[in-house]
Amino acid sequence: MTGDALAGRLRDIVGSQHVLTDADLKAGYETDWTGRFQGKARLVVRPSRTNEVAAVLVACAEAGVPVVPQGGNTGLVGGSVPSGGEVVLSVRRLDEIGEVDAVAGQVTAGAGVTLATLQAHARAARLDFGVDIPARDSATIGGMVATNAGGIHVMRFGHMRQQVAGIEAVLADGSIVSRLSGLQKDNSGYDLAGLLAGSEGTLAVITKVRLRLVPQRPHRVVALLALGDTAAAQDTLTALRPGLPSLEAAEIFYREGVELVCEHSGLLPPFAEPYPCYLLLECAGRMDPATELIEALETSPPGPLSASREGGTPRRPADASPILDTAVATDRPGRERLWAYRELHTSAINAAGIPHKLDVSLPPGELAAFERDVRALVAGAAPGARVILFGHLGDGNLHVNILGVPPEDETVDDLVLRMVAERGGSISAEHGIGRAKLRWLSLTRSEADIAAMRAIKQAVDPSGILNPGVLLNTAMDCGR
Ligand SMILES: Cc1cc2nc3c(=O)[nH]c(=O)nc-3n(C[C@H](O)[C@H](O)[C@H](O)COP(=O)(O)OP(=O)(O)OC[C@H]3O[C@@H](n4cnc5c(N)ncnc54)[C@H](O)[C@@H]3O)c2cc1C
Structure with missing residues (x-):
């Protein structure tokens, strides 16, 4: 044709x-x-x-x-x-959204509905959606399922796959698979919805999704903590977490990121002096969680990890708080201002150049050393490059952004992803493999894993027409 x-x-x-x-x-x-x-x-x-x-x-x-x-x-x-x-x-025109089913606590959304629209729709019914990402005004439900998006509330509600109660999708041959009843219990065979979550458009086009909703948490408090380093942030989170059932976000970022955000947005720095590391915490609930958070910050002991690291030598006196400064906001403008230091990272980085973006996860015990070593690794391989790190500390997920390296030069990507694999992490925490990480998939997925994925792809898309060259090397695997 x-x-x-x-x-x-x-x-x-x-x-x-x-x-x-x-x-x-x-x-x-x-x-x-x-x-x-x-x-x-x-x-x-x-x-x-x-x-x-x-x-x-x-x-x-x-x-x-x-x-x-x-x-x-x-x-x-x-x-x-x-x-x-x-x-x-x-799929953006597939933007119908059904009535919220208050009994089931679910809603069916077209794949083209944006996250912001879904959130507003759920909130009008006094419910909410468990996944939130800064790209909420544009990211669609279909895309979020296809990438198994994570975001800022994973530590409380899980990632996208865990919100999916059913799915409708079209396979490469035009056949439609549909399970949208949202049954809480349905063990009648393979979980196609679970399989399509994270499939990155390679197995089917998702057209509708039945989504679980969560209770609304109208009262919120945000705290921005200044800390000496990643280990101190981890210790603080470890110490606070048991006493904070309302904790739903724990985001980490660093001095150079805050400076870039302030330069890009005109925001004033959060504290009178800069600090090496920042931890942003958000608690939310039906009752005001402010007292709970403030008491926890005042009384929480230093985290247990601090004494056991570095050969058992405590890095600070056992009774000293690692928190160097704190800002707390309960009103919406104040909370949004504190969140802006974190949420504006992506756009500030993009405004500064075309970044190499490596979204990785590490086991908790490796995270602090990785944060330190990755900076040295990039400095050695690409002198003059800027490394800006931020991420979801509660999920062991760091976004490594490297500016000042030509887009086509993948030397630093290779070094960083190998370091992640050597330390037991994943080369993609939440963004997927796409085209960007295709050549490194075998670093953290075994031959048997990849063979099973190829077999699934071959079975549902034998001619390889859906997103070739994304996630799997389909040109090779499907005879294209
Ligand atoms: C400022 C910013 C902040 C971000 N923060 C986060 C974050 O915190 N956490 C996170 O996980 N991600 C984050 N992202 C990444 C991105 O928003 C997510 O990956 C999101 O899920 C992509 O949704 P989308 O609709 O834009 O998908 P697209 O970008 O359009 O597509 C993404 C992938 O899904 C496939 N796809 C899209 N729609 C469908 C469909 N209907 N059926 C089948 N396949 C489909 C595409 O082929 C592609 O492979 C961020 C991005 C930006 C720009």
């Missing part, structure tokens, strides 16, 4: 205004959020219903044209943009 013939067939399915072939109209779908990954799409197609998605996939399969599913295009590993010549299937 010629390009024009495929475009004509897709116009018949979705209407001509939803098949984009002009360079100007396609441009926004062809470059990822970081600007590092881009490629020309053959065309962009924007179906609005499940049966249209199915017909689009059948047409593309018959034409032998690969398809890149795309949601909000906020993914950070290059999985949502074409590498050259694919059809981009944007």
Whole structure:
């Protein structure tokens, strides 16, 4: 089928205004959020219903044209943009959202519904959604399931897979799999919803998701703590956690990140003097958790890890608090201001250049040494490069951002990811593999793991039309 013939067939399915072939109209779908990954799409197609998605996939399969599913295009590993010549299937028009089922505490959302829309919808019904990420205004539910997004509340509610009670999706041959009843108990075979969570558009196009909701926690308090280093932050969190059942976020960042955020946004620094490390805590509940947090901060002993590290030599007097300064906010503007130091990291880094972004997780006992050693590793390999670290401390997840290295030079990526693997971590904590980390998958997944993943891909997408070159090297594995 010629390009024009495929475009004509897709116009018949979705209407001509939803098949984009002009360079100007396609441009926004062809470059990822970081600007590092881009490629020309053959065309962009924007179906609005499940049966249209199915017909689009059948047409593309018959034409032998690969398809890149795309949601909000906020993914950070290059999985949502074409590498050259694919059809981009944007799910953003699949944006219907059902009534909240208060009895089940669930809702069914189209794959194109943004996280912010879902949150507002759930909150209007006095419930909430358990996953939150800073890209909430653009990231879609389909994309979040496809990447198994994590974010800032994983320590309390888990990641995206744990919120999914059912799914509807279209396979590469146009067949529709659908389990949206949201049954709490359903052990009747393979868990397709669980399988599609984290599949990065390589197994199916997700069209609807049945989501679990969580109780609303209207009262919130945020504390920003200044600390000497990562180990002190870990000790503090370890000491506070048992007494803080309302704790739902524990985010770590460092002096250079705060300086960049302030420079980029015009925010004033959080404290009169800069500190090496910052820990942001948020507690939330039906009752005001402020007293609980403040008492915990005043009374919590230094964490148990401090005395056992470095050959059993305590790094500070046993009764000394590692907290060097504290800011606490209970009102919304104050909380948002403290959160801004963390949430503006991604955009401030992007404004400073095209970053190498490595989203990794480490076992708790390795995290502090990794934070120290990764800086030295990058300084040795790429003198002059800037390393900006931040992450979700409660999940052992650090985002390693490296500025000042050309986008195509992957030397530092290789060194950092090898260090992560040697220390028992994962090369992708929450963003996925995409195109960015494809060549390193075998560092932290065994041959048998990868063979099983390839077998699944081969079974559901034998001609390899769904997102080739993302997550698995399908060109090789599916005979393309
Ligand atoms: C400022 C910022 C902060 C972020 N913070 C976090 C964070 O805290 N935690 C976190 O986990 N991520 C974070 N991210 C990354 C990103 O927002 C998530 O990966 C998000 O889940 C992507 O959703 P999306 O709709 O934009 O998907 P896209 O970027 O469009 O796509 C991502 C992947 O999913 C596939 N896909 C998309 N939609 C579908 C579908 N309907 N069916 C099948 N496959 C599909 C794509 O092919 C691609 O492989 C952040 C990004 C930004 C820009």
